[in-house]
Amino acid sequence: MQNDPLNLRSLPNPAPPEDLWPSIAAALDDPPRSRVRRYLPVALAASLVLAVTGLQVIDMADDQPTHATTEDSELQLARATSARLEQLLRRQRDGVLDATAVESLAWMEQELGWLDVQLADNPSETRLWRQRAELLAEMASQYERNNWQARIQLASY
């Protein structure tokens, strides 16, 4: 076959494990938003401020003439900001979210996945690292906003 010269379609279909559905059903019964946890708003806010400051520095660097050293420092800064935000998000991901935020964050998580696929091939691409840091900052801010709302809602019960 022209479109399948290696005849991949002739390979037998591996059978899915029988216990996969029970595992999915159990996970559906336990959506992430049911896991109510306490947060440390001061630490999160501080990390966010650091991250946003980092992004502003990157933006300011846009106006500067391009030099190898500037490029290097931009790349390092974008990577560092990205790492810091990722650490912050690791804690935030366990939080309480409303349905609207879940949808929008799920979309952003997918975008993050695409960016990381591209970064796997171009690890020194400053532009991609900046996009990643900006996306992470947006996600962190959305989580933070949503966590405040959730706390207020919980407190009102």
Add this chain to the structure above:
Amino acid sequence: MSNNAFNQPLDALCLKRLRKQCRRTQEQVYRLFVEAAWTLAVRLTGCEAGAWDAVQESFLRAFRQAGQLHDGSAFGFWLRRIIVNQAMDIHRMRSRESTEVPRETGSDAPDPAWLDLETAIAGLDAHGRMVLWLHDAEGMTHEEIASLVGKTVSWSKTRLSRTRARVREALSKEMNSSLRKVGNAK
């Protein structure tokens, strides 16, 4: 094979129930797509452990976000896209952790030709395996693959051509080695 399995449409009632998180409907939809989903995930991740994570997370996302879908006929393709994304995430995590994951074929088929081909595919790099499988087995176009991975059409074409050559080379080495063994036995 699996190339048309994602093409099965969901009717309006089914989609409506999915949006309401009806567990029975979710299970019916799972049964409808699981074989195609599992095959795709095993081929893309190269191992059953990775496939489990990719398929579970993909169905969870698809069911939880069913409200975003307006056309039941697109569900399968939407699910396929999520699985590919998940598989790439798994690849990304593996690259970060730099751990060697034992590769399995995921099949109990005894035919040596199948095993050789499966071994050759499992031995490919993640991008090559993905482009090869999505194009040749799933029947996707280079435009679709490029858009899915965020690359150019020419990247997809080049990757496919290189990957096919690698598989052929691996199969040919395997065949030569078998012939040598037969010769030595004589």
